[in-house]
Amino acid sequence: MTPPLIIAVPKGRILAEAVPLLQRAGIEPEAAFSDEDSRALRFATSNPGIDLIRVRAFDVATFVAHGAAQLGIVGSDVLAEFDYSELYAPVDLGIGHCRLSVAEPAALAATDDPRGWSHVRIATKYPHITRAHFEARGVQAECVKLNGAMELAPLLGLAPRIVDLVSSGRTLKENGLVEVEVIAEVTSRLIVNRAAFKTRTEVVPLVEAFRRAVDQTRAA
Incomplete structure (x- = not known):
């Protein structure tokens, strides 16, 4: 059978x-x-x-x-x-429907320009996508692998930026983060x-x- x-x-x-x-x-x-x-x-x-x-x-x-x-x-x-x-x-x-985005604290984003990055430290559960995205721009990405609670990484000093899925953006906003770059629509x-x-x-x-x-x- x-x-x-x-x-x-x-x-x-x-x-x-x-x-x-x-x-x-x-x-x-x-x-x-x-x-x-x-x-x-x-x-x-x-x-x-x-x-x-x-x-x-x-x-x-x-x-x-x-x-x-x-x-x-x-x-x-x-x-x-x-x-x-x-x-x-x-x-x-x-x-x-959602998007995979780079986010950082609103205070940092106010003076930051992603076009000027040469090295970034990022917390994410997507290290492969993240490295490939930044390598294509000539930026070295140091990835800290997390499986959840990504928004805590900048708040606690683990990494200044994150790459994560974003839908409404509410979770980012509630944790003082803003999107600065969209990597992919999902x-x-x-x-x-x-x-x-x-x-x-x-x-x-x-x-x-x-x-x-x-x-x-x-x-x-």
């Missing part, structure tokens, strides 16, 4: 936006999937050939790249940070394990179902 396809979906803010797309693609998750207080990690769906797993956003790409899941939903920021050759990203889902993508794309016949129709779901969402 062929095992079910597994789709990895991130916890957090993208989850609520992903559920309507899943439904439009013909995948109705069991009720517990949308309950963020649920301790379960694997969930059944209305399609007996498809299960969902709910994991951290950064782990979605890893599960799919290594074949533990065949498909996933993940931000373009994560894809750029890990750059797994095993992943194929055929559909921009048009959800999870949306969520449907990703597929390349080997599964070639060997599991159910994958291609499922990718097309997601494409139609995105088109329907845009037309609504």
